[in-house]
Amino acid sequence: MSVAAASLTDVVVRRSGRNILDSVSLEIAEGERWAVLGPNGAGKSTLVGLLSARMHPTAGTVEIIGEQLGKVDIFELRPMIGLASQELADTIPVEETAENVVVTAGYGVVGRWREQYDELDLERARTLLAAFGVGDLSTRMFGTLSTGERKRVLAARALMTDPELLLLDEPAAGLDLGGRESLVRTLGRLAKDPATPVTVLVTHHVEEIPPGYTHVVLLREGGVVAAGPIEDTLTSQNLTRTFGLPLVVEQRGDRYTARSLSLD
Helix, strand or coil: CCCEEEEEEEEEEEECCEEEEEEEEEEEECCCEEEEECCCCCCHHHHHHHHCCCCCCCEEEEEECCEECCCCCHHHHHHHEEEECHHHHCCCCCCCEHHHHHHHHHHCCCCCCCCCCCHHHHHHHHHHHHHCCCHHHCCCEHHHCCHHHHHHHHHHHHCCCCCCEEEEECCCCCCCHHHHHHHHHHHHHHHCCCCCCEEEEEECCHHHCCCCCCEEEEEECCEEEEEEEHHHHCCHHHHHHHHCCCEEEEEECCEEEEEECCCC
């Protein structure tokens, strides 16, 4: 039996009297790559907050890498979790170089100050930047990078600590078609690499699911519509229930597309 990298049991997250997540149960096992889909307000970012140990549930239990939230020092847990999100990007000093953005993940900080890094750390940061196609930007300031370049730097940062769980919160948001396809191709190569940690990717669009992803969870209004192996779960019926309008899902090769069902 696979060991769970993350497990949620009857999880509720309540804010201002409203359930942001409501009775969510989910198990993510070793070797799996999960896509999380749903409309705005479905609870996707809240799910990432739980999985990244940056939020605690109001009720229910969350276990990450064998540790239960509320019973573990989150500052010891967080280095084992790689995270790339817009919320994180907004905290990074604009004058920080791309190389420093990546290497500072080793200390869990977003701005280089007095901490020391050896040459092996710096070399790993450069290697990761190169793997995401931005190796030539290592000395550029983060604030001067394009949206796509920032996304790639953040993805490289998320892998810096060799995490056991990788979280990618809307990595393709704001990218043009070329930038999206380039990033999806890179993430697809990572997904097929057995050395890549368990990965959870949040998106609004089925077209942004990289090749090699094995599972999907569909969220709507804080609840799970469906969850399981992608070939069984990412169906027209389930996507229609998730987004509240008639949709048709099509698979072409190892990619998915969705379109509105014509009512004419």
